[in-house]
Amino acid sequence: MEFFAIGKIVKTIGLRGRLKAVSYIESHDTLRSLEEVYIRKGNDTKGPFTLKNILVRKYTFLVDMEGVEDIEKARAFVGCHMLISSNKLEILPEDEYYWRDITGLKVITENGHVLGSITSVFPTGSNDVYVCSGGEREILLPGIAEVIRTIDIERGVMVVRLLDGL
Numbered sequence: 001m002e003f004f005a006i007g008k009i010v011k012t013i014g015l016r017g018r019l020k021a022v023s024y025i026e027s028h029d030t031l032r033s034l035e036e037v038y039i040r041k042g043n044d045t046k047g048p049f050t051l052k053n054i055l056v057r058k059y060t061f062l063v064d065m066e067g068v069e070d071i072e073k074a075r076a077f078v079g080c081h082m083l084i085s086s087n088k089l090e091i092l093p094e095d096e097y098y099w100r101d102i103t104g105l106k107v108i109t110e111n112g113h114v115l116g117s118i119t120s121v122f123p124t125g126s127n128d129v130y131v132c133s134g135g136e137r138e139i140l141l142p143g144i145a146e147v148i149r150t151i152d153i154e155r156g157v158m159v160v161r162l163l164d165g166l
Contacts, residue, residue, distance in 0.1 A: 003083040
């Protein structure tokens, strides 16, 4: 089964096993519709864990899972990643991509110069930023149309136009 990380558990809340996670996804609808999650610690994935309750906040969410009814059991999950089965992901509109699909793409300029590949993605207030490494230097590429010209997931290529200062 293929998994998709939706957040990282950062702490326990209260004494009854509630967990707080920093969200990796923007869609609150996806979070609210969850019925079960998996937990990954290192290379070990456990679950599924049935959700009793999920409370979505702006950048975090709180969860109550069956079988985790006290703080001692909950503490074991702090620092772990919360996952869902990839088939639970919503279909994105055209020209929108999950970070996992962007990571690893080969980056080339419009004139064919290879810059490296996307090693990570992080959000900012207005747009995502793609970290391109492996070339002459690390480049931070803002996820805007003026810079990101095309993305071809099937070919594994992102074509970019470097603006002055990049």
